[in-house]
Amino acid sequence: MDLILDIGTWISLLIGSFFLLVTGFGLLRFPDLYTRIHAGGMADTLATAIICFGLALQSGFTLISVKLLFVVIFVFLTSPTATYALAQAAFVAGLKPRLDGFEGPSEKPATNNDDD
Amino acid sequence: MRTLSLFFILLAVWLLLSGIYTPLIIGFGVLSCLIVVLIARRMDVLDKESFVFNLGPKLLTYWVWLFIEIVKANYDVAKCVFFPRKYLRPSLFSVKATQKDDLGKVIYANSITLTPGTVTVDLHEDTILVHGLTTGAAEGVKSGDMDRRVSDIMGKA
Amino acid sequence: MTIFSITAFAILVSVAMALARAILGPTAYDRILSANAIGTKTVLLIAVVGFMNGRPDFLDLALVYSLMNFIGTIAVLKYFKFGTLRGGLSDTRDKDL
Numbered sequence: 123m124d125l126i127l128d129i130g131t132w133i134s135l136l137i138g139s140f141f142l143l144v145t146g147f148g149l150l151r152f153p154d155l156y157t158r159i160h161a162g163g164m165a166d167t168l169a170t171a172i173i174c175f176g177l178a179l180q181s182g183f184t185l186i187s188v189k190l191l192f193v194v195i196f197v198f199l200t201s202p203t204a205t206y207a208l209a210q211a212a213f214v215a216g217l218k219p220r221l222d223g224f225e226g227p228s229e230k231p232a233t234n235n236d237d238d
Numbered sequence: 239m240r241t242l243s244l245f246f247i248l249l250a251v252w253l254l255l256s257g258i259y260t261p262l263i264i265g266f267g268v269l270s271c272l273i274v275v276l277i278a279r280r281m282d283v284l285d286k287e288s289f290v291f292n293l294g295p296k297l298l299t300y301w302v303w304l305f306i307e308i309v310k311a312n313y314d315v316a317k318c319v320f321f322p323r324k325y326l327r328p329s330l331f332s333v334k335a336t337q338k339d340d341l342g343k344v345i346y347a348n349s350i351t352l353t354p355g356t357v358t359v360d361l362h363e364d365t366i367l368v369h370g371l372t373t374g375a376a377e378g379v380k381s382g383d384m385d386r387r388v389s390d391i392m393g394k395a
Numbered sequence: 396m397t398i399f400s401i402t403a404f405a406i407l408v409s410v411a412m413a414l415a416r417a418i419l420g421p422t423a424y425d426r427i428l429s430a431n432a433i434g435t436k437t438v439l440l441i442a443v444v445g446f447m448n449g450r451p452d453f454l455d456l457a458l459v460y461s462l463m464n465f466i467g468t469i470a471v472l473k474y475f476k477f478g479t480l481r482g483g484l485s486d487t488r489d490k491d492l
Contacts, residue, residue, distance in 0.1 A: 128396070131396075131398060132398050135398050135399070135401070135402045135443075136398070136401070136402075138402065138439075139401065139402050139405030139406070140405075141312065141316065142405055142406055142409040142436065142439070143405055143408060143409055143412075144315075144316045144319050144320075145409060145413075145432070146408065146409035146410070146411070146412030146413055147319055147412060148315070148318075148319040149412055149413050149416045149428075149429065149432060150412050150415060150416055150419075151319060151322065152319075152322070152326075153326075154328075155422060155424050155425055155428065156328065156357065156359070156369045157326070157328055157371060158416070158425065158428060159357050159369075159428060160315055160318075160354050160355055160356075160357060160371045161315065161319065161354075162428055162431065162432040162435075163315075163351070163352075163354040163357070164312050164315055164316070164354045165409070165432055165435050165436060166432075166435050167308050167312065167352060167353075167354060168308060168309060168312040168354075169439070170435065170438070170439060171305075171308075173402065173439050173442070173443070174439075174442065177442060177443070177446050180446060181446075181451060185254065185255075185257045186451045186454060188254045188255075189254075189255065189451075189454040189455070189457075189458065190442070190454065192251075192254075192255070192458055193438065193442065193454065193457055193458055193461060196458065196461045196462060196465075197435065197438065197461055198352065200461065200462070200464075200465035201352070201435070201465075202347075202348040202349075202351035202352045202358075203348065203465070203469075204431055204465055204468045204469060205351050205357060205431075206347065206348070206351050206357075206358050206361075207468070207469055207472050208424060208427060208428060208431070208468070208472060209351075209357050209358065209359045209360075209369070210359060210360055210361075211424065211472050211475070211476050212422070212424040213359045213360055213367075214360075214476075215424075215476075217422060217424065219328060219330055219369055220328065221328050221329060221330060255455070255458075
């Protein structure tokens with residue numbers, strides 16, 4: 123029984139780590155702010171849920187699992203709000219998304235509105 | 239009624255998080271919950287929108303459905319990170335939210351943001367401006383499936 | 396267990412990538428996004444390190460950090476948008492988009 127739980131933890135944590143690395147890679151690779159937001163959303167949702175699930179397998183039915191559940195719920199409730207605030211602030215400030223697809227990471231950066 | 243349920247929810251959260259069940263600590267918990275409830279009453283933040291639990295059990299089935307959507311969307315975005323030339327087709331479009339009250343619109347907009355691949359950029363009246371990462375993600379929002387489900391759970395309230 | 400170390404390492408590498416994006420920019424919003432992403436990963440790192448050392452009490456810190464991360468992001472965005480933390484957000488809507 124312990125072995126099955128350990129294997130479950132291994133698998134979930136490995137999947138979570140994989141998605142975290144993909145998130146970091148996407149943050150570096152995507153061409154403009156709005157596409158990077160999508161990449162950041164991956165770490166907020168599936169990676170958090172699956173890593174906390176893997177940790178909960180180790181602790182069993184205790185208050186620790188409840189705390190892990192609270193972490194997931196808080197992140198799931200707050201992350202879209204923060205993302206929306208960020209996207210809306212950038213949009214209102216006049217940062218236009220690039221809609222022409224992907225032309226390589228070394229393209230010119232998106233319109234720079236640092237002083238807005 | 240809302241005040242009472244807020245008190246009991248806060249107390250349940252306290253008991254679940256503290257894990258120390260001596261009379262002194264539980265007394266502190268009851269006291270701080272009471273103070274929070276009093277402040278919330280005084281600030282008048284306890285309106286209909288701040289109380290989501292009367293949406294009923296349909297909310298649970300919606301969360302399960304939403305989680306499956308999130309898993310699928312994560313897979314799509316991960317594909318997009320590795321093969322951007324093939325999959326990355328950013329688009330900006332607006333959809334109509336058919337929910338009547340603000341709470342439904344917020345649930346809908348936040349659900350769109352929560353699934354990677356689509357992000358709510360702006361929410362004004364009942365128009366939601368969405369940024370989609372791939373054509374598949376954009377079509378998924380345009381088809382209105384999520385909108386219908388959110389309207390469904392809001393209809394009960 | 397080894398898997399906790401592996402996960403912690405993956406989280407740290409991911410944080411390094413987000414940090415690189417925060418340094419590269421180019422806009423301030425990219426940097427706020429990176430800060431938010433690093434915050435989420437820190438929550439996971441605290442939880443995993445707590446389990447790694449056999450001290451799951453660290454989860455309380457993770458809980459508090461997830462809330463602080465949200466409030467911090469909102470505060471920085473608001474400060475960045477208005478140049479002040481005073482007043483409400485209610486009058487932002489009427490600007491033409």
